[in-house]
Amino acid sequence: MRFPALVFLLLLCRFYSPFSDATDTIKPGESISGQRTIFSAGGEYELGFFSPGSSKGYYVGIWYRKISVRTIVWVANREYPPFSSSSYLTINNEGNLVVVDGRMSITVTSISISSPVNTSTATATLLDSGNLILKDENSHILWQSFDYPSHTLLPGMRLGHNVKTGHKWSLTSWRGTTDPGPGDYSVELDPENWRQFSIFRGSQRLVMDLNGQIRQFSWLEDTQQWNLFWSQPRPQCDVKSLCGPFGSCNEQAMATCQCLQGFKPVSSEDRNLRTYNSGGCVRQSPLRCETSNPEMLEEDRFLQMDNVVRFPENNQSSAVGSADKCRSFCLNNCSCNAYTYISGLCFVWYGNLSNLQQLPEGQSAEQILYLRLSASELPQPRGKKILLGASIAGGVAVVVLLFSFYFCCQWRRRLKGKEGQTGQNLLLFNFDSSFATIGEHRDESNFRASESKDVELPLFSFSSVSVATDGFSAANKLGEGGFGPVYKGKLLKGQEIAVKRLSRRSGQGLEELKNETMLIAKLQHRNLVRLLGCCIEGEEKILIYEYMPNKSLDVFLFDPNKCEVLDWGKRARVIEGTAQGLLYLHHYSRLRIIHRDLKASNILLDSGMNPKISDFGMARIFGENKSVENTNRIVGTYGYMSPEYATEGLFSIKSDVFSFGVLMLEILSGKKNTGFYNSDSLNLLGYAWELWRSERGLELIDPMLGNPPSMSLSLRYINVALLCVQETAADRPTMSDVVLMLSNELVALPSPKQPANSTARSLTVVNSDASRPGICSINNVTVSMIEGR
Known part of the structure; x- marks a missing residue:
């Protein structure tokens, strides 16, 4: 009995025999299973079973064979993975590739034969392009994997639509990091506009990522990692309907997606919408018009949302006459979930609200949305704004x-009667009318800004400020910049303050003070210094700030006796906090601000060594519809200026990015940018570039830090810094990109190009414009020069 059984098993094994030798083809009667694989003739790609992460399913996939990090580029059985390790892939009698799991057979291919062929002789071959082809005995291709992309577009694959056959080539994201099943996002030819591709939700190597972004990667052999070459859309919140119905996107929050006030996740397991296949949110309490006994409930009301960056999509507008009529119009329609009134037009939203983007709690934007809620869902704590009846x-x-x-x-x-009171008066800046005159001094009457908002700012008398600083004593002097001296002071209530007094000899004047007061009074962010008030009496022009006990970053960074205080954790916190502050200025504040003088001495440190950007005297409001502006008034600090700004007066958000990159290299190295570091390098930028190019980047790290906690993280920070200081502004990332690259180690980084102003030759370019002599200052003093237009 044993012998016939053994013969039977041997015959069966031969019929479905794994490969004894490596090959690129599956022939009739052959199979692959377990750890058995085939790979292309040149060894570029490999095909076999894989089980990602903690997944219990077994998938047939194709991945790069010569790359140390297994990178899946195609998955055969995305929707139906078997759960048995004994499953195998073979070709059945109909000529189709199938995954067999016990008695169940999952068809991978579905060949369509227009003329009779002998499918029993079909073979499957993996090519060096990564294409898996199924062909007959005459080498006619019956099916190929390139016609069915999964989440990765390889060279030679297509995206589009076949008008004759109706076949569609598209990419679809994974369902999760360990689930290759079809996810929520796809990129395909837009059915409404066949000249463009769009990313939809629900319906070199390009990857459709889990978060709805399409990314292009290239493999770097020297670093053994994937390099992000290009991605769209770059801000994650720009992904259409990322957070689902009634979800709000906020890139500065810990959880990017959150439910709106009065709503909860559809799934109880989907807290803060953190899963990629989120179904969005639903109301916690029904509207009055949706209940069977509406007389038992209060009338629905509207929550005023001041922090809206982007309105939901699919609004409808009409001219209804007034804001009250717009409110009534929405309230009288049960399908209306939100409205806003802008310039005489009433905009209403019916059904689901999707693609809404907000600022963090406590920050305001120019756009206001009124969200319809059940009266029971309206927030009650003080400070919440509720729209009541007329x-x-x-x-x-x-x-x-x-x-x-x-x-x-x-x-x-x-x-008029009292000058000794401290901080009791409010200076009201009305930006629609002239600045209120104070006493007999009317030279400030043109103090305005471009936004029709009021800013209330405490007004200090000069006598009270003098008392607080002990008569501006030298013992209380904290330092001095281009604006003038800064003193430490203490108010009557014990609050410590920093007093910035305009020097009569300063190159800056009333214009800078007006600029800084207007801007910083309107900005609210934990990484921006807070303005407490001002004093304008006679020729005295003074700004009062919150006191930063650890002074400025340069005090520690460039002092050999104090730099040890800045360990790796504190330096990383300074870098990331400064990046968040700049991101707020560029993208999330009510005004789009270009700082124009970011440097170590303008980064103040609180008691916890947390950074706060200061000195907005040189800052400029930047038009939303502009990408670059020009000025004949070059201001800033030598060593931190971008080349296009220093030589041509062109500034943009990328000018601040350049300054941030310089600052980042200084923090990492403990060295100032100005000065020679070896015979070939003009400054720190050139020194860093030479080290990076020769794969000695870690030598840049400040020796006082000892061994950094992670070499890969250190190199990542240097990489980001070098990306920020590239010669061409278009090559530099935005601060949104920078924050993403710093906070997410899974994001692959592009390779930087040579920095600007890194050699003696580039120095000649910077100073070649004879019409702008002396436009820069030394590393710790800011000056400006006004030239005729």
Whole structure:
């Protein structure tokens, strides 16, 4: 009995025999299973079974064979993985590739034969292009994997649509990091515009990523890692409907996607919408019009959302006459979930709200959205803004008007009669009208800004500031910049302050003070210094800030006796915090701000060594519809200026990115940018580039740090810094890109190009414009020069 059974097993094994030798082809009667694979003739690609991460399923996939990191580029059975390790891949009698799991057979291919062929002789071959082809005995291709891309587009693959056959070539993301099943996102030819490709949700090596981004990678042999060459869309919140219905996207928050106020995730397991296949959010409490007994509930109300960066899509507009009528129009339609009123037009949203983007809590934007909620869902804590009925609002307006008139009179009397009070007065900057005059000094009457918003700022008397600083004593002097000296002070209530006093000899003046006061009073971010008030009396022009006990970054960074305080963790925190502050200025603040003078001495440190960007005297408001502006007034600091700004007066958000890159290299190395570091390098940029190019990048790291916690992380930081200081502005990343690259180690980095101003030759270019002599300052002092237009 044993002998016939053994013969039977031997025959069976021969019929479905794994390969004894490596080959690129599966022939009739052959199979692959377990660790058995085939690979292309040149050894470029390999095909076999894989089980990603903690997944219990077994998938047939193709990956790069010569690359140390297994990178899957194609998956055969994405939707139906077997759960048995004894599953095998073979060719059945119909000529199709099938995955067999016990008695179940999963068809991988579905060949369409227009003329009779002998499918029993079909073979499957893996080519060096990564294409798996199924062909008959006459080498006619019956099927090929390139016609069915999964999440990766290899050279030779196509994206598009066959009008005759209806076949569509598209990419679809994975369902999760360990689940190759079809995910939520796909990139395909837009059915409404066949001249462009679009990324949809639900319906070299390009990868359709889990978060809805399409990315192009190239493999770097020297670093043994994938290099991100290109990606779109770059900000994650630009991915269409990333957070699902009634979800809000916020790139600065810990969780990018969150449910709107009054809503909860569709799935109880989907907290903060962190899963990639999120179904979005649903109401926690139904609207009054949706219930069977509406008389039992209060009328629905609207939550005023001040921090909207991007409105939801698919709005409808109409001219209804007023904001009150717009509100009523939405309230009287049960399908209306939100509205806003802009320039005489009423915009309403029906059904699901999707693609909404917000700023973090506590920050404001120019756009306001009124979200419809059940009365029970309205937030009650003080400070939340609830849109009430017109009758209540009218009554409140009358009361506010009376109190405003009373306090205005009291304020004017107090200002004329008392100069010793500290911080009791409010200086109201109304940006629609002229600046309110103070006393007899009317030279400030043109203090304006480009935005129709009011900023209330405490007004300090000169006598109170003098008392707080002990008469501006030398013992209280913290330092001095281009604006003038800065003193430490203490208010009557014990609060410590930093007092910035405009020097009469300063190259800066009232214009810079007005600029800094207007900008910083309107900016609210944890990585920006906070302005507490100002003093304008006679020729005295003073700004009062929160006090930073650890002064500025340069005090520690460039002092051999203090630099040890800045360990790796603190330096990383300074880098990341400064990046977040710049990202807010460029992208999330009510005004789009270009700082133009970012440097170590303008990064202040609080008691926890957390960074705060300061000195906005040189900052400029940047138009939303502009990518670059030109000025004849070159301001800033030598060593931190981008080349296009120093030589041509062109500035943009990429100018700040350049300065940030210089600052980042200084933090990593503990060296100033200016000065020679070896015979071939003009400055720190050139020195860093030479080390990077010769694969000695770690030598740049400050020796005082000892061994960094991670060599790969150190090299990553240097890579990001070098990307920021590239010669051409277009090559530099945005601060959104920088924050992403710093915070996510899984994001592959592009290879940097040679930095600007890194050689003696580039120095000649910077100083070649004879019409702009002396436009730069030394490393720790900012000056400006005004030239005729």
